[in-house]
Amino acid sequence: xxxxxxxxxxxxxxxxxxxxxxxxxxxxxxxxxxxxxxxxxxxxxxxxxxxxxxxxxxxxxxxxxxxxxxxxxxxxxxxxxxxxxxxxxxxxxxxxxxxxxxxxxxxxxxxxxxxxxxxxxxxxxxxxxxxxxxxxxxxxxxxxxxxxxxxxxxxxxxxxxxxxxxxxxxxxxxxxxxxxxxxxxxxxxxxxxxxxxxxxxxxxxxxxxxxxxxxxxxxxxxxxxxxxxxxxxxxxxxxxxxxxxxxxxxxxxxxxxxxxxxxxxxxxxxxxxxxxxxxxxxxxxxxxxxxxxxxxxxxxxxxxxxxxxxxxxxxxxxxxxxxxxxxxxxxxxxxxxxxxxxxxxxxxxxxxxxxxxxxxxxxxxxxxxxxxxxxxxxxxxxxxxxxxxxxxxxxxxxxxxxxxxxxxxxxxxxxxxxxxxxxxxxxxxxxxxxxxxxxxxxxxxxxxxxxxxxxxxxxxxxxxxxxxxxxxxxxxxxxxxxxxxxxxxxxxxxxxxxxxxxxxxxxxxxxxxxxxxxxxxxxxxxxxxxxxxxxxxxxxxxxxxxxxxxxxxxxxxxxxxxxxxxxxxxxxxxxxxxxxxxxxxxxxxxxxxxxxxxxxxxxxxxxxxxxxxxxxxxxxxxxxxxxxxxxxxxxxxxxxxxxxxxxxxxxxxxxxxxxxxxxxxxxxxxxxx
Amino acid sequence: xxxxxxxxxxxxxxxxxxxxxxxxxxxxxxxxxxxxxxxxxxxxxxxxxxxxxxxxxxxxxxxxxxxxxxxxxxxxxxxxxxxxxxxxxxxxxxxxxxxxxxxxxxxxxxxxxxxxxxxxxxxxxxxxxxxxxxxxxxxxxxxxxxxxxxxxxxxxxxxxxxxxxxxxxxxxxxxxxxxxxxxxxxxxxxxxxxxxxxxxxxxxxxxxxxxxxxxxxxxxxxxxxxxxxxxxxxxxxxxxxxxxxxxxxxxxxxxxxxxxxxxxxxxxxxxxxxxxxxxxxxxxxxxxxxxxxxxxxxxxxxxxxxxxxxxxxxxxxxx
Numbered sequence: 001x002x003x004x005x006x007x008x009x010x011x012x013x014x015x016x017x018x019x020x021x022x023x024x025x026x027x028x029x030x031x032x033x034x035x036x037x038x039x040x041x042x043x044x045x046x047x048x049x050x051x052x053x054x055x056x057x058x059x060x061x062x063x064x065x066x067x068x069x070x071x072x073x074x075x076x077x078x079x080x081x082x083x084x085x086x087x088x089x090x091x092x093x094x095x096x097x098x099x100x101x102x103x104x105x106x107x108x109x110x111x112x113x114x115x116x117x118x119x120x121x122x123x124x125x126x127x128x129x130x131x132x133x134x135x136x137x138x139x140x141x142x143x144x145x146x147x148x149x150x151x152x153x154x155x156x157x158x159x160x161x162x163x164x165x166x167x168x169x170x171x172x173x174x175x176x177x178x179x180x181x182x183x184x185x186x187x188x189x190x191x192x193x194x195x196x197x198x199x200x201x202x203x204x205x206x207x208x209x210x211x212x213x214x215x216x217x218x219x220x221x222x223x224x225x226x227x228x229x230x231x232x233x234x235x236x237x238x239x240x241x242x243x244x245x246x247x248x249x250x251x252x253x254x255x256x257x258x259x260x261x262x263x264x265x266x267x268x269x270x271x272x273x274x275x276x277x278x279x280x281x282x283x284x285x286x287x288x289x290x291x292x293x294x295x296x297x298x299x300x301x302x303x304x305x306x307x308x309x310x311x312x313x314x315x316x317x318x319x320x321x322x323x324x325x326x327x328x329x330x331x332x333x334x335x336x337x338x339x340x341x342x343x344x345x346x347x348x349x350x351x352x353x354x355x356x357x358x359x360x361x362x363x364x365x366x367x368x369x370x371x372x373x374x375x376x377x378x379x380x381x382x383x384x385x386x387x388x389x390x391x392x393x394x395x396x397x398x399x400x401x402x403x404x405x406x407x408x409x410x411x412x413x414x415x416x417x418x419x420x421x422x423x424x425x426x427x428x429x430x431x432x433x434x435x436x437x438x439x440x441x442x443x444x445x446x447x448x449x450x451x452x453x454x455x456x457x458x459x460x461x462x463x464x465x466x467x468x469x470x471x472x473x474x475x476x477x478x479x480x481x482x483x484x485x486x487x488x489x490x491x492x493x494x495x496x497x498x499x500x501x502x503x504x505x506x507x508x509x510x511x512x513x514x515x516x517x518x519x520x521x522x523x524x525x526x527x528x529x530x531x532x533x534x535x536x537x538x539x540x541x542x543x544x545x546x547x548x549x550x551x552x553x554x555x556x557x558x559x560x561x562x563x564x565x566x567x568x569x570x571x572x573x574x575x576x577x578x579x580x581x582x583x584x585x586x587x588x589x590x591x592x593x594x595x596x597x598x599x600x601x602x603x604x605x606x607x608x609x610x611x612x613x614x615x616x617x618x619x620x621x622x623x624x625x626x627x628x629x630x631x632x633x634x635x636x637x638x639x640x641x642x643x644x645x646x647x648x649x650x651x652x653x654x655x656x657x658x659x660x661x662x663x664x665x666x667x668x669x670x671x672x673x
Numbered sequence: 674x675x676x677x678x679x680x681x682x683x684x685x686x687x688x689x690x691x692x693x694x695x696x697x698x699x700x701x702x703x704x705x706x707x708x709x710x711x712x713x714x715x716x717x718x719x720x721x722x723x724x725x726x727x728x729x730x731x732x733x734x735x736x737x738x739x740x741x742x743x744x745x746x747x748x749x750x751x752x753x754x755x756x757x758x759x760x761x762x763x764x765x766x767x768x769x770x771x772x773x774x775x776x777x778x779x780x781x782x783x784x785x786x787x788x789x790x791x792x793x794x795x796x797x798x799x800x801x802x803x804x805x806x807x808x809x810x811x812x813x814x815x816x817x818x819x820x821x822x823x824x825x826x827x828x829x830x831x832x833x834x835x836x837x838x839x840x841x842x843x844x845x846x847x848x849x850x851x852x853x854x855x856x857x858x859x860x861x862x863x864x865x866x867x868x869x870x871x872x873x874x875x876x877x878x879x880x881x882x883x884x885x886x887x888x889x890x891x892x893x894x895x896x897x898x899x900x901x902x903x904x905x906x907x908x909x910x911x912x913x914x915x916x917x918x919x920x921x922x923x924x925x926x927x928x929x930x931x932x933x934x935x936x937x938x939x940x941x942x943x944x945x946x947x948x949x950x951x952x953x954x955x956x957x958x959x960x961x962x963x964x965x966x967x968x969x970x971x972x973x974x975x976x977x978x979x980x981x982x983x984x985x986x987x988x989x990x991x992x
Contacts, residue, residue: 057891060883089894096892101885106907106983116893151983167893 003030004072004207005054005175011066012046012053019278023049023062025231028304031175036201036208038222038239040215042254042527044274045228047211051177054209055094056084072174089120093168097180099160103152109136110148113167120171131170138203139166140196156615158189165196172204179211186390186554188612191598194221213527215258216557216600219243227251230274230285237309243602247309247316250286257532259561260601267561269536270529273497284314289529343417344378345516345548346402346435351375351411353397369619371397373572373627374411376645381515382542384549386563386580388556388595392616394572395552399518402550403437404428416515433463433512440521442505446493452504453489459511478507481541499530503537510541518550523558535562556599560584568592571619571627578650578664586667588652588659591628626654677979685972692964696957697741750961751954755947760958763943768962769845771932771939775924777859779917782866787910789867790874794909795901797879805871813868817927821861821934828857839937858935862927866920873916878909911982918974922967 012024024046031037041047052058054069056076069076072091076084096102104112113135114128123131129148136144139162152160161181168176178197182190198221201208210222218225219239226236227248235248246252255261256268272289275281283298284290290297292315304310353372372394379385387395400406402413404420413420420431439445446455456478460471479486482503493501502522509517522538523531535558541547553559559566559580566583568576568591576589587593594612612631617623623630629639634656645653650661659667708724709716716724725731729740744750750760789809793802812820829837839858840851848855881887882905890904925941932941940959947955979985 055892057888085894085896087894088892094889094892096885096889098885102889104886104890104904104908106981107904115890115895119893119895119899153984164889167889 001032002073003070004033005029005031005209006070007050007054007067008070009067010050010053010064010069012049012058013063013065014049014059015061015063016278021278023231023277024053026067027228027231027233028067029226029233029236031207031209033174033207034201034205035223036198036210036221038218038225039209039211039228040213040218040225041228042213042274042529044230044277046231047213047228048179049231050228051094051179051209051211055088055092055177057094086120089116090171091173092175092177093171093173094177094179095161095164095168095181098184099157099164100184102164103160105152107151108148109150109152109155109163112152113148113163113170116167116171132166135166135170136163139163139169139200140192141166157185158193158615161185161189161193162196165193165200169200169204173206175207175209176201177209177211180213181210182217183212183214186616187556187595187598188390189615190217190600191611192613194600197221214600215243215254215528215602216260219602220600227254230281231277232285232312233304234286234313235309235311236304237306237311241309245309245317245319247306247311247319248286248313249290249292249315249317250313251311252317253289253291254528255602257528258557258602259532259535259555260557260603266539267532267536269532271533273499273530284312343381344414345381345383345416346379346550347412347414348378348398348402349376349412349414351398351401351413352409353394353401353406354409370572370622371619372401372408373622375569375572375574376411377567377574377577379516379548379550381548382546383565384542384551384563386559386566387550387552387569388554388559388566389569390554390595390616392571392619393569394619395569396520398569399437399520399550399552402516403435403518404432405437429463434514435516435518436509436512436514438502438505438509438517438519438522440524442498442501443493445505446501448493450492451489452491452493455493455504456489456508456511459508463512465512474511478510481510481544482507482537497530498526499533502526502530502534506534506537506541510545513545514547516548516550518552520552521554522551524553524555531558538562556584556596557601568595571616571622573627573653574645575628575654576650576652577645578647578652582650582664582667586659586664588647588650588657588661588664589628589654590632590634590656590658593658678976681972681975685968688968689965692961692968693742693745694738696961696964697738699957699960745961750958753947753952753955755950755952756955760954763955764940764958764962766843767939767943770848770937771925771928771941773845773848774855774858774862774928774932774937774939775921777855778862778866778927779920779924781859781863782870783913783917785863786867786870787874787913789871791878791901791906791909793871793875794878794882797875802875806875809868809871812864813872815865817861817865817930818934820864821857821931824857824861825934837935839932839935841936841938858931858937861934862924862931865927866924869920870913870916873912874909877912878905881905881909884908907981911978914977914981915974917977918970918972921970922963925963925966 007027007029010024010027011022014021014023027046027050029037029050039047039050049058052062053064058064064077071087076087079087110129110132114123114132117123117128117131132148133144136147141147141159141162147155152163155163176197181197182193185193194217197208210218212218222239224237225239225242226233227242227250228234229250235242235246235251242251243255246255253268253270257270259267270289275285275288283300284302287293287297294315297314300314302312302314304312351372352374354368354370356368375398377385387398389395397406401408408421415431415434418431420428423431453475456475457471460466460474465471466474475489476486479488484500484503484507488496488504496504519538523534526534538549539562542549549562551559551562563580565578566580567574568583568589570591576583576587576592583592584596587596597611612633614631617630625640625642626632626635629635632639638655643653643655645651647661650664708721708730712720712724729737748761750764752759753763756763789805793805796802825837828835835856836854837857838854840848840854842848842850887900887905890900928939928941929945930941931937932939933945943955944959947959
């Protein structure tokens with residue numbers, strides 16, 4: 001069978017002020033009709049540039065400088081521009097990462113969706129509208145005949161992504177390119193969108209290129225996978241084969257760096273950073289970071305070899321020498337009783353935070369947004385308490401309340417036995433030493449005009465800790481702890497990579513020797529290999545300094561790896577709290593189970609799933625009783641009364657828990673044996 | 674939408690009232706007071722006292738302010754002894770003509786500036802962009818009186834195709850009956866405005882062309898003109914709407930020079946002559962009118978915003 005799309009030795013350059021970046025170097029790929037090809041890689045690997053090169057949508061300064069893009073038997077590079085444009089509009093479709101900015105804010109949904117029809121098929125206004133409604137219905141849009149007249153800002157992120165998909169499919173293309181289509185969405189929405197793309201692929205009998213950084217997303221959806229690194233394809237094969245027997249050393253390292261592969265053990269972290277693509281490179285581009293590198297790797301240009309399973313590596317993983325199964329048996333229990341001991345560092349009691357909704361005009365009493373509703377939990381010294389939930393569930397608000405950035409509407413926050421609500425301003429400031437915050441975007445959280453030495457010295461100065469010499473000594477200690485050299489002190493935040501910034505952020509949080517660090521999505525912006533470095537560092541420091549963490553994340557596998565105990569939040573409520581492994585492997589609340597089932601995993605096995613439909617209700621006037629009942633498959637009239645958080649070690653707030661506490665513990669114990 | 678309108682008009686009213694307070698205070702901070710300013714330096718103390726009594730200037734300030742406000746509401750802005758007519762009459766004679774001049778030049782500026790800015794954005798960092806940028810900066814840096822003189826020399830003397838003097842008609846109709854005379858003042862006034870607007874259009878269009886939604890539009894295989902004109906232009910023009918509102922009063926300062934230069938009997942000329950003769954009632958009246966124009970200008974800009982951007986519309990109408 002003829003491939004639908006074939007890339008032959010594609011080179012793409014992007015001219016920038018500093019020089020030309022060779023974003024793609026000799027990329028060859030083929031996509032058969034009706035198949036899903038996954039392109040996976042970290043940032044800067046060239047996965048998005050590959051997609052944009054095919055679509056002819058390279059950013060300013062970018063151009064394909066060599067090779068062929070053969071689509072349906074014709075090289076797009078040799079066709080006239082108008083013909084390429086038509087091909088792009090009719091035969092291909094593309095869905096982008098960020099649904100919030102990918103739609104024209106001032107154009108009605110229906111007009112945007114039907115526009116390709118109007119332009120390419122010269123369809124009349126009325127028919128265009130009918131067909132827009134039709135395609136919106138097929139992508140699962142509720143009330144499509146109303147939605148066509150809406151503007152994008154009136155829809156949620158998931159709904160906007162459905163609109164984007166409808167727009168890409170309206171001319172029934174043969175190839176759909178989805179570039180990180182779910183990265184900006186919550187896991188439950190992600191699952192809905194990925195399944196929609198799968199269904200539509202069959203319905204339209206089209207091929208799909210799924211570009212993503214998330215190995216789990218690829219594992220469950222793609223027929224074949226291409227792994228990219230530093231502008232090259234380093235390995236490509238059928239999906240199952242790639243995950244079972246990865247051959248390239250980069251693929252192997254990437255899989256080992258996944259938190260879900262660790263199961264309590266230390267993560268493998270790939271040292272260093274990807275190479276600078278504006279410089280001339282020779283040899284294997286992964287050589288500098290590879291465990292198995294030899295001198296030969298650095299000088300030899302290694303082509304893709306193999307038949308069905310191709311890879312470009314001189315020292316590949318032997319096909320029989322499989323990496324250990326990701327479900328490994330942990331030698332020691334995760335919760336170290338000696339480490340986790342004594343009275344709690346942080347105790348949150350019946351915490352409530354409401355925000356006044358911005359009422360307008362005469363109706364000022366529009367209601368309250370209930371961000372955190374009656375939440376209680378404790379964090380022991382040296383413990384990691386993971387908080388998970390989807391965006392808008394109140395987990396970040398809870399973190400900000402815990403560090404005192406916001407005042408609670410009601411309830412108590414007790415730090416080290418002291419109720420901080422009862423403290424005066426000065427005493428409260430002293431208490432801030434004990435609890436520090438670590439941010440998701442460390443770059444945004446640092447003053448760009450301050451050097452690293454001032455950034456690290458600032459907390460010490462504010463708290464008047466020690467004299468100049470003592471502060472310098474403290475800063476040097478901090479740098480040693482987070483593994484940065486002294487040279488970074490004279491540099492500015494923009495000179496660092498994401499992982500380095502996260503280390504600096506961690507050093508700043510540690511400056512005052514706190515007992516508790518609240519990390520709000522501290523690794524969410526990082527690539528897998530870098531993420532592993534930061535997670536390992538956080539764990540090492542915990543062992544060394546006896547720190548407690550509140551680890552806030554939407555990513556269950558990361559929380560599972562880091563936390564001793566996990567709290568699951570839904571719409572301002574804590575619905576389940578328990579030992580991490582029990583919560584993840586033997587969830588008691590239906591929402592927790594749905595969340596776990598929605599997380600794409602590299603071990604895609606058929607399992608009974610609890611799929612939840614729809615989207616998070618508004619926190620403005622949330623549902624009464626159990627807040628999850630509007631989306632829960634098990635809900636009955638009894639759920640109209642609020643279930644209390646009940647249980648001993650593994651608590652759940654549900655009238656119909658999936659399993660009793662004793663059985664949850666047994667399931668977990670069984671998994672370990 | 675209605676609520677949005679009511680709120681904004683209410684805010685505008687408050688600003689106008691504050692403006693009247695300030696205008697009133699200025700009137701009373703005049704060196705020597707209004708009496709001396711009106712009667713001249715030869716007036717006797719008795720005459721001054723008589724004048725103050727007649728005008729109510731010996732009453733408490735609050736009462737005076739209320740009287741001032743009351744007169745204002747009746748359209749009474751005082752009497753100009755220099756012009757020998759009431760201020761309101763002087764203004765109503767000239768204001769329409771200035772409005773005609775301002776509207777014409779704004780219209781011309783928009784019609785020229787938008788395509789220029791769009792061309793610059795589409796061809797950014799190429800010779801067309803650089804040429805237009807250089808010319809804009811040149812036009813922007815040239816003082817308006819110099820630009821006007823240049824126009825007169827070029828088009829009335831070196832190449833005499835247009836009259837150097839604006840139409841002298843008494844009414845708007847008479848002014849419009851002589852379109853040739855309007856060309857030079859309108860163009861002079863428009864040139865600087867074009868320079869400013871086209872810069873704004875350029876930068877706003879450049880920003881918008883880099884937006885994700887434009888990439889989406891391109892991915893649909895739309896012709897480039899459609900991407901630029903249908904998708905980007907509307908979003909790219911939002912900043913211009915705000916600018917229009919702010920520029921309304923700024924246009925007046927241009928008119929001040931241009932009207933004197935071309936001898937056009939409008940508000941600018943009225944203000945200029947009143948300033949020379951220290952005709953305070955006229956100066957105050959004109960200031961008040963300009964202040965109100967500023968407020969109305971920004972109100973119109975906000976309403977245009979609301980009409981053009983669905984996101985703003987929502988903010989106003991959500992309940």
